[in-house]
Amino acid sequence: MKTLIKELTKQNTARNAGAPLLKASNLTKSFKTPEGHDLHVLENINLTLHEGEIVALLGRSGSGKSTLLRSLIGLITPTTGSVTYRNRPVVGPMPGMAMVFQTFALFPWLTVQQNVELGLETMGVPAAERARRALEAIDIIGLDGFESAYPKELSGGMRQRVGFARALVTNPDILFMDEPFSALDVLTAERLRSELLELWQKQRISMRSLLIVTHNIEEAVIMADRIVVLSANPGRIRAEIPVTLPRPRNREQPEFRELVEHIYTIMTTPEKPTATPLAGADRTSIAYRLPGASIEQLGSLLELLAKETHKGRADLPYLASSMQLEVDDLFPLTDAAELLGFARVEEGDIILLPTGQTFARGDTEEQKQIFASQLIAHVPLVTHIQSVLHTRPDHRAPEERFLRELEDFMSSEDAETLLSTAIDWGRYAELFAYDYNAGVLSLESEQPQA
């Protein structure tokens, strides 16, 4: 009998036991910024993975999901706290744990079979056994016939199947998946997800626990027995939600929708502010992480809400599907609408406020003026840029000047993202101008006339 196909009764006993497999205790992680400041990414994470369960780690972009995953698997050393796997400290990658990446991470010059065998090669498995196990894994994952194909010959879905086969071939106890379906189209993702769940339920794969990192609420509810919601700045466990819906789960079921709605509410309800919030979470700081919302989409959202059919209020899951947005794209819009005083989010609904109404009904010029006054009232980074430009004799400043300042609080990559949002918003509102080629900001009135 194939080694990957475990004996049913043995697996059942193991899976029902619910014994702890992996445990993170009081885990924190900070990175150093280029200026030597501490960037606090994860705080006091206590998380246990038990035998027989699928856990989804759900959080917004930047909440620290990947950092946590990499800490659990031993790719990153926690700043404080510990991770243990079967009561042994995790201090580096160890057998028993395997990972599937969002971007497949295949070697283009190797065939499917060679890619799958690679993990076994590093474990010192003899060639004949490597080949046998790789062919089994390829078969289980539905890639029979493609053993000698190269990645470039495969579709995205098939490449990710290779990613799964490469992880399964090592017979892991725990499979970690970092947004494994997010680079695939909707239909392919759905198909792979349900095939993986079927393999898991029919116990055709060796794993005793699965951990999936995702920002997709429905994916978490479809797959998980337990959903762990991370908050951001720093990443903390905000909620742990058991999912007891029978499988296979139906997205249209009222209980499914209710749970999705409940999680939307958790993810859009601000946490109680701590006594000393980090700059990234403090709305009065220039380092407040502005949601990366595009003005076009924000305008569309407000205009949609103002329509007669919505009467200024809409359900977020409905909005995500009607605007064809993933939550990672929708949340920055609703956050921006809230931050700028255009709307309020409450119990999974978004409600248009009077300023949002006026904006939605205004013409282009009126919209720009409203946007400018909301920016001045609510976004310290934009007012800071303006006041620096005012104080300079030539009313110009290189963007580098602001980047260096922001890097006191965050990584250079995050500083660039934040500044670019502030520049987009400020330019649209005509509060300042920006010369992309020179990387220079200037006061709008100082721009040469076209």
Ligand SMILES: Nc1ncnc2c1ncn2[C@@H]1O[C@H](COP(=O)(O)OP(=O)(O)OP(=O)(O)O)[C@@H](O)[C@H]1O
């Ligand atoms: N090696 C590093 N050095 C400095 N900062 C880092 C490093 N790795 C991650 N970060 C920062 O930690 C924060 C969390 O990043 P992480 O990738 O873990 O979040 P995430 O929730 O997985 O986000 P996404 O869903 O966008 O991938 C971000 O601000 C990121 O810039």
